[in-house]
Structure formats: C-alpha cells, structure tokens
Amino acid sequence: MTDRNQAKESPEKKAAGIYAASLVKDGDAVGLGTGSTVAYTIKELGRRVREENLNIVGVVTSYQSEMIAIDAGVPLTSLAETPRLNIAIDGADQFDENLFAIKGGGAAHTREKIVSMSADRFVVVSDPAKKAKTLSVFVPIEVMPFGRALVMQSLKDIGGDPTLRAAAKKDGPVITDNGNFVVDCTFGEIKDPKELAAKISQIPGVVEHGIFMNVDEVVIGNADGTVEII
Ligand code: 5RP
Numbered sequence: 083m084t085d086r087n088q089a090k091e092s093p094e095k096k097a098a099g100i101y102a103a104s105l106v107k108d109g110d111a112v113g114l115g116t117g118s119t120v121a122y123t124i125k126e127l128g129r130r131v132r133e134e135n136l137n138i139v140g141v142v143t144s145y146q147s148e149m150i151a152i153d154a155g156v157p158l159t160s161l162a163e164t165p166r167l168n169i170a171i172d173g174a175d176q177f178d179e180n181l182f183a184i185k186g187g188g189a190a191h192t193r194e195k196i197v198s199m200s201a202d203r204f205v206v207v208s209d210p211a212k213k214a215k216t217l218s219v220f221v222p223i224e225v226m227p228f229g230r231a232l233v234m235q236s237l238k239d240i241g242g243d244p245t246l247r248a249a250a251k252k253d254g255p256v257i258t259d260n261g262n263f264v265v266d267c268t269f270g271e272i273k274d275p276k277e278l279a280a281k282i283s284q285i286p287g288v289v290e291h292g293i294f295m296n297v298d299e300v301v302i303g304n305a306d307g308t309v310e311i312i
Contacts, residue, residue, distance in 0.1 A: 094209035097303030113197035115172025116190035128154025170201035186222025186292030229287020
C-alpha cells in the first residue's frame with residue numbers, strides 16, 4: 083500500500099466510499115477504482131463479503147487497489163474472464179455538474195477508463211471539494227515514453243502547459259502500472275471537455291487522458307456521514 087492510501091482519515095471520503103459499497107448487490111461483478119476514497123469502498127466490500135456473505139467478484143484498476151482488495155478479502159477476477167461488470171466505483175480529482183470528470187491523480191486512469199467503460203453503471207465517490215462549476219485541474223495524460231517529446235510539444239500547440247510527472251522522493255518520472263510516463267497538463271478553465279478530449283486523443287504517443295465522459299452518478303460524502311448524490 084502506498085502513502086496515498088495511508089493519508090489521514092477523511093470523514094467526507096469515508097462517507098462517500100462506504101455508501102457506494104451499499105450500491106453493490108449480491109452476484110455483482112464490480113470494478114474497483116484507485117485512490118484514497120475508493121479504498122474505503124473496497125474495505126467496506128471486504129467487510130460485507132466476510133460478515134454478510136456478499137458474493138461478488140472485483141476487477142481492480144491498479145496494483146495499489148489489488149493489494150487493498152486482497153487484504154480486505156474481496157475475491158478478484160479479470161476483464162479477460164469477466165468482460166462485463168455490473169458496476170464500477172472510483173474516485174475523481176474534479177467533476178462538474180454535467181458529470182464530466184478528471185481522473186488520474188493516482189496515475190491509474192487508463193485502466194480506470196477501461197474498467198469503468200466495461201461497467202453498466204459508473205459511480206464516482208468524492209468529497210465536496212472536488213465539485214467545480216467548470217473543470218480546471220490539470221489533466222493527467224498517460225504517454226508512451228518513446229513519444230513524450232512529440233506529446234509535450236503537441237499539448238503546447240493546443241494551448242496546454244504540460245509537465246512530466248516526477249516520482250515522489252526519487253529522481254525520475256512516475257512509471258504507470260502499464261510501464262508508461264504521465265504528463266500533467268493544465269489548460270485553464272476547460273469550457274468544452276469533449277472537444278479537448280478529442281484533441282488530446284489525436285496526439286500520437288498518448289495512451290489515454292484523464293477526461294471521463296461516462297460518469298453516471300457522483301456520491302459526495304459529508305463530514306457528518308451523510309451523502310449527496312448527483
Ligand atoms: C487515480 C484517480 C483517483 O481516483 C483520484 O486521483 C482521486 O483520488 P483520491 O480518492 O485519493 O482523492 O483517478 O488515478
């Protein structure tokens with residue numbers, strides 16, 4: 083488990099994460115996202131498996147979530163074995179009222195997109211601070227190392243300000259679970275996420291960007307344990 087999931091307890095994230103676990107039904111195949119919010123969901127699913135005999139299988143989006151799920155006792159499968167999922171649950175870095183979201187703060191957005199697009203229902207879990215009128219946080223972009231120079235230049239050409247993500251406490255770049263680099267690119271206020279997503283996808287060397295357009299609902303947790311759903 084990484085530092086990211088050993089972050090200090092957040093009652094808001096906990097409320098959202100635990101509520102989302104209640105949306106999972108017996109017999110479901112569940113996509114398990116990455117990050118500190120969905121870590122609460124995974125642990126709660128493990129509790130339901132142990133204490134309520136909940137019969138589920140999970141598909142993880144990262145080695146980080148795989149470790150949490152194994153620790154929690156959530157049975158796992160793969161998309162190769164279970165290509166269609168009933169529900170996927172994941173965190174986000176920011177979302178707007180149209181349910182566009184930016185993900186990839188944990189460098190796992192490529193697998194997160196594949197898993198969420200494989201699910202009939204995609205639920206984002208969040209604390210209230212990530213709700214925005216207009217998306218504006220940096221967009222994480224997974225990039226083939228060989229193509230990084232072209233990708234950086236092309237992102238500048240479409241108005242972005244790209245930075246290669248550095249590994250914490252190490253010299254050198256973050257390496258994703260897929261063996262690639264991550265470029266974090268700011269674009270200011272993102273007025274048209276769909277248009278920007280299409281422009282980024284056209285750049286050779288881009289593996290996947292963190293703009294998500296397939297969110298069905300967002301569970302926002304409050305400090306008092308209640309949730310709001312949009
Ligand atoms: C990982 C993600 C995370 O879901 C996102 O960064 C939110 O993380 P957290 O729940 O820790 O705030 O997209 O790639």
